[in-house]
Amino acid sequence: MLLMNHYLLVWSTPDLWNPIWIVIGIGIVFALITIGVYAVRGLRKLYRLIQVQLQASHNLSLHREVQQQLDHIRKSEHNYDQLVRLNMLIAQTADDLLLARIHILRAEVYENMKQPALAIKDYQQAIQYHPENDIPYFGRALLYEQDQRLDLALRSYHQAIDRYPKHIDAYYHCCQIYFVQKDLYRSLEYANAIVELQPDANAYYNRGVAYARVDNYTQAVADYEQAIELDANYANAYVNLGIYYGKIEDTQRALEYYQLASECGDYNIDMHYNRALLYIDLEEYALALEDLNTYIALESGYGDAYYNRGWIHNEVYDRADLAFEDYTRSIELQPNQARAYNNRGLIYLHRQQYDLAIQDYNMAITFYPNTSKYYVSRGWAYQCKQEDELALHDYARAIELDEHNKQAYINRIALYKAKGYRSWVIHDYHRLMEIEPDAVWIYFECSWYCLDNKDYELTIQYLDQAISIDPTHALSYNNRGFAYQRLKDYEAALADYSKAIECDPTTSALYYRNRFYIYDFLGETEKAKQDWDMADQIEQHLHLV
Numbered sequence: 001m002l003l004m005n006h007y008l009l010v011w012s013t014p015d016l017w018n019p020i021w022i023v024i025g026i027g028i029v030f031a032l033i034t035i036g037v038y039a040v041r042g043l044r045k046l047y048r049l050i051q052v053q054l055q056a057s058h059n060l061s062l063h064r065e066v067q068q069q070l071d072h073i074r075k076s077e078h079n080y081d082q083l084v085r086l087n088m089l090i091a092q093t094a095d096d097l098l099l100a101r102i103h104i105l106r107a108e109v110y111e112n113m114k115q116p117a118l119a120i121k122d123y124q125q126a127i128q129y130h131p132e133n134d135i136p137y138f139g140r141a142l143l144y145e146q147d148q149r150l151d152l153a154l155r156s157y158h159q160a161i162d163r164y165p166k167h168i169d170a171y172y173h174c175c176q177i178y179f180v181q182k183d184l185y186r187s188l189e190y191a192n193a194i195v196e197l198q199p200d201a202n203a204y205y206n207r208g209v210a211y212a213r214v215d216n217y218t219q220a221v222a223d224y225e226q227a228i229e230l231d232a233n234y235a236n237a238y239v240n241l242g243i244y245y246g247k248i249e250d251t252q253r254a255l256e257y258y259q260l261a262s263e264c265g266d267y268n269i270d271m272h273y274n275r276a277l278l279y280i281d282l283e284e285y286a287l288a289l290e291d292l293n294t295y296i297a298l299e300s301g302y303g304d305a306y307y308n309r310g311w312i313h314n315e316v317y318d319r320a321d322l323a324f325e326d327y328t329r330s331i332e333l334q335p336n337q338a339r340a341y342n343n344r345g346l347i348y349l350h351r352q353q354y355d356l357a358i359q360d361y362n363m364a365i366t367f368y369p370n371t372s373k374y375y376v377s378r379g380w381a382y383q384c385k386q387e388d389e390l391a392l393h394d395y396a397r398a399i400e401l402d403e404h405n406k407q408a409y410i411n412r413i414a415l416y417k418a419k420g421y422r423s424w425v426i427h428d429y430h431r432l433m434e435i436e437p438d439a440v441w442i443y444f445e446c447s448w449y450c451l452d453n454k455d456y457e458l459t460i461q462y463l464d465q466a467i468s469i470d471p472t473h474a475l476s477y478n479n480r481g482f483a484y485q486r487l488k489d490y491e492a493a494l495a496d497y498s499k500a501i502e503c504d505p506t507t508s509a510l511y512y513r514n515r516f517y518i519y520d521f522l523g524e525t526e527k528a529k530q531d532w533d534m535a536d537q538i539e540q541h542l543h544l545v
Contacts, residue, residue: 005459032439082109085176099129107139116143134164141173150177168198175206184214191387194312201231208240217244235267239261246278254278267299273305280308285316303334320347338364342377349381357381380411391415404435425449440470447479456483474503476509485518508541509535 071217086106093099107122122145126136143158154177159171164170171194178187191210194329195203208223216525221244242257256277261267272295279288292309298307310326313319345360361378368374379394392415398408409428416424430444436442447462464482466473482495497515504511512535519528 013274021461070241082106087483095128099132100126100136101344103129104136104139107136111139111143116147119143134160134161134167134170137163138170140166145173146175153177166197171197172206172524175210179210179213188214201227203235204230205234205237208237212244213239220244233264235262235264235271238264238270239268239274243274246274251278251282255425269295269419272298273302276305276308281311285312288312301333303330303332303337303340306330306333306345307337307340309339314347320350323347335488336367338367338371338374341367342374344393345377345381349377349384352384354381354385370401372405372408373397375401375413376405381410383415388415388419406432406435409435422453438469440466442471444470444473444479445478449478451479451483453488456486459483472503474500474508474511477503478508478514483515486512490518490522494522506538508544509538514536 007464043175046133058357067402070121081511083106083415086102086109090099090106091104093102103122103126103177107119107126110116110119110122120140123136123140126133127140137156137160141153141160144153144156154174157174157177160170161167161174161419162438171190175187175190175194176508178184178190183435188207188210191203191207195207204223205227206218208227211217211220211223214371221241222236224241224244227234231237238261241340242261245254245257255275257276258271261271272291276288276291276295279285281292289312290314292305296309298304306326306331310330310477311324314323314328324344324347327340327347330340331344334340340362342362345357348354348357348360358378358381361374361381364371364374365378373395376399379391379398379503382388382391382394392412393414395408398405399412401457402408409432413425413428416428426446426449432439432442434444439496443462445468447459447466450456450462460483461481463476463483466476470476477500481500483491484490486494494515497511497518500508500511501515503530511529516528516531518537519525
């Protein structure tokens with residue numbers, strides 16, 4: 001019999017105080033604690049997330065609700081009703097972003113109500129609630145600029161740009177303010193920045209203006225042309241090109257650009273004024289007057305336009321009455337318009353209203369005390385009143401300010417002649433000769449004065465110079481012949497009378513009659529008779545004409 005051994009498996013209770021089991025137990029406890037901690041943290045995060053989601057949902061709902069109310073308030077027609085509702089919203093709202101938006105809207109309402117101080121206060125409140133929003137800085141800057149507080153405006157525009165670096169409108173305003181402050185190159189910097197941010201026709205036109213202000217016309221023209229390339233109907237770019245070419249006296253191109261501007265329709269009305277000045281230079285006075293009339297009809301507050309129209313009325317069309325009205329209007333608009341005072345004074349002078357003329361000249365001198373021609377005008381008014389010393393004083397002052405003022409010498413010569421100051425007459429004629437050495441009329445006038453004073457040798461001397469300048473000046477030969485005749489140099493007199501006739505054989509009987517006397521004196525009867533008959537024919541012809 002086969003015998004088998006059976007082994008019985010018996011489970012025994014472990015020894016819990018065994019170190020191995022102690023370590024295992026501790027590990028299990030720590031694991032359970034860790035799991036519990038993380039479970040609690042997870043529950044807390046989940047709770048907070050749920051709270052955030054609920055708050056976000058609430059805020060979104062609140063923002064939508066407030067925005068709807070703001071939109072409704074904007075549509076309200078009455079500013080007072082808007083203020084009441086906005087004040088209620090401010091009292092009911094605790095959210096900073098919403099409060100910022102409400103204050104911005106209330107600032108806009110105050111702007112509409114013409115209360116800029118309250119508007120600025122609201123913009124500042126909006127900045128406190130939401131300092132990173134560019135809108136209140138920009139709104140506040142606009143109000144500062146309107147109030148001419150330009151430094152504060154610039155600071156606010158810069159703050160708007162800091163928060164929104166692509167704020168084109170803020171750049172445009174900074175560009176303009178720096179121009180007003182005469183910081184032209186800083187203005188140009190902002191114009192360049194505008195082109196970099198938004199290179200459209202407006203940006204190039206604006207930079208062209210900035211370049212023109214610093215006399216960089218090459219770049220200005222390039223920018224105007226680029227503006228036109230981007231927008232073929234950019235009228236003001238054509239206008240500015242017209243102004244530029246007018247300045248460099250390229251008249252034809254200037255007129256072409258002005259015409260293109262007018263064809264665009266929406267152009268700067270200054271085009272009419274600038275084109276009028278161009279027409280005046282071209283002596284196209286009817287066209288100039290038409291443009292000035294158009295400009296004044298559109299812009300009635302520019303004194304220079306009235307001045308220029310007055311000048312055309314008076315100098316071209318001899319309408320002193322219309323000129324007087326325009327000069328007066330020019331003075332009303334620009335009280336320092338010295339040219340208008342001067343020209344109106346001339347009208348008073350022609351009307352023999354000397355005291356009123358002097359009053360106008362006084363005003364012109366008050367505004368421009370170093371302008372020579374105003375003293376000449378006043379001096380002539382004093383001279384007409386026979387206040388000779390005052391006249392001489394003004395002529396002297398005019399010459400002191402401008403030693404080349406020919407009219408001052410001419411007027412003073414007339415006064416010296418009337419007073420018999422012969423040496424001073426000659427002195428002033430010599431000054432005119434120095435100023436304009438090739439002017440025949442000066443030598444001729446001086447010779448005539450000497451002839452009247454029976455100084456025949458000096459007469460001949462000045463006429464020699466006149467003839468050397470213009471060998472065809474018939475009257476100079478005639479007068480020199482007369483001087484020789486008085487000096488009994490009949491051969492020289494005969495030669496000069498003959499030369500006068502050679503220069504002008506058909507229009508002056510005087511030359512033939514003078515030669516007649518020489519021939520008659522010399523006994524050349526037949527030649528004398530021929531000259532007398534020729535003189536009669538010329539006079540008869542002139543009488544018929």
